[in-house]
Amino acid sequence: MKTESVKGTFLKKLETKSMFKLTRLKEFLLLLLHYKVSCIGLCIVMGIIILAIFAPIIAPKHYAEIDVPNKLQPPSLAHPFGTDALGRDIFSRVVYGAQIALWVGLLVVLVEASIGISLGIIAGYFNGKIDKIISASADIVWSFPTVVLALGVVMVLGPGITQVVIAIAVTSWPGFTRITRAKVQSMVNREFVLAARAIGESDLNIMLRYLLPNITSTILVLATLTLPSAIISTTALSFLGFGAQPPTPDWGAMLSEGASQLVIAPWVATFPGIFIVITALGFNLLGDGLRDLLDPKLKI
């Protein structure tokens, strides 16, 4: 692979330049920063994370602070992104929104990954009947259109962010299962697994201590690339009014509030949208970069 050779020469250059040996993490971060794509991605992601952590310091106002006399003000020095129909500062709401977006996105990926990976390892490790059952159910669930099914679930459980997280995670775990299963299957007959079996390690131990550590890089790539679509799906449901409820500064909910004032106050819908795009773009670029570095042959 081309990426491998580029990676190799870059590492050699690094080693000759630096007097001391680099730790693996430092080496990895330097590599990430060396490539334009992953560097831009990493910067965006770090920016959004900083925005989320320091939201109370960065945001000039609280996200729910209503100021009706100043409603629907265009962007100005006092309100860089303008104000919405209740006079709330959109910049502050967007900044606090980063917390919601990241938190919800991470939660979806976490639930999805834990279901998907455990089933994937089990299916890949035990061939035969168990594999067939798990693969078949993964195929079935994979074929459900997420948004449509999530709408059904939300109708039963009522609107809310937790329901949305459940609905989306429950319908999209097979992505993790498929890739984990394929990876495990390619490793299950390798010497280190056979050796572990020979010294009498239990199946559970082999799965957790031998197989799982060997697929972490793939999981990292997959999780990074799943996060943006999780954010987009959850904000889509909030946009339709089934996710986060007011006054939560969810980007999708803010967009739908702004949609009705598109003509008189286009900034209300524009800025939350820009932040959804930037966040998704950042994670997609970072994920692409991570894939090129860690697992160039992975197809997602």
Next chain:
Amino acid sequence: MSALLRYSVKRVLIGIPVILFVSLFIFLLMQMLPGDPIKLIAGERVTPERIEELRRSWGLDQPVYIQYFYWLSHVMTGDFGYSYVTRLPVSLLIWSRLPYTIQLTFTALVLSYVFGIPIGVVAALKRGTAVDNITIGVATFFYSMPTYWLGLILMLTFGLYLRWFPISGSSSLESMVLPLLTLTLPYVAMSARIVRTEMLEVLTEDYVRTAWAKGLPSRRVILRHALRNALIPLTVMFFLDLPWIIGGAVIVESIFAWPGMGSLLYKSILKQDYPVVQALVLVITILTVVCNILGDIVSAFLDPRIRVEKEA
């Protein structure tokens, strides 16, 4: 051919329990709904006797599994019951909406391939150059863009400021432009990305190198040898994407008031019109399962290795 036929039959046979499972799942989902459907049908001011009578006439006094088989046998004949809100047969509602959704989604999918494939091929051939970087950058940008925001932005610029196209309804061909554009752009980006990756992989294969070595004209190598094989995953994606686009159409149709199944689903959820929601979710998921089966069969037809592998 016989191997393909056997594989197809097997795939279809697996599909039947899947569809049954889906129907059971959706039925149970609707059973878990809060509230009593009778209250929705009858309204608030009715006598207990009337409620009992209605319960019996709607079959709601039977055990759940009997209700399921009853419902299933009706669904199989295309009878989805009546809408709580409009009192019209649900099948009638769906049939009147279906052509609009198919018109929109099918055109979007075809257009996204018409534009996505050449873009992906060019990017792959110019790998590492500015053309490739810009193409992939723009593609990732559109790929990261949520459809509802793209829809609003297009509505704002082309509908409200420039006034080139109407922003809602389905009265003319022009009113289809904006919803179509909203659905198509992210899929152009996606198919371009897929074609690029596939082409890059195929271009390094031995048979492509052989074709170059034989001195074949580059157009022939690229189109006949490389692209043909690179397109296999995309052909399968066509079937797998169709239901996803329909799911995406829920949002786009609602924004642009396009009278398809998506906007019907959205409105029915808001109005708690359960029979309509139930039928729509069922129709869309069955469509998905059917498309998956078709996708599998087509990929087996195009790539003989799959047939053999799955047979074993």
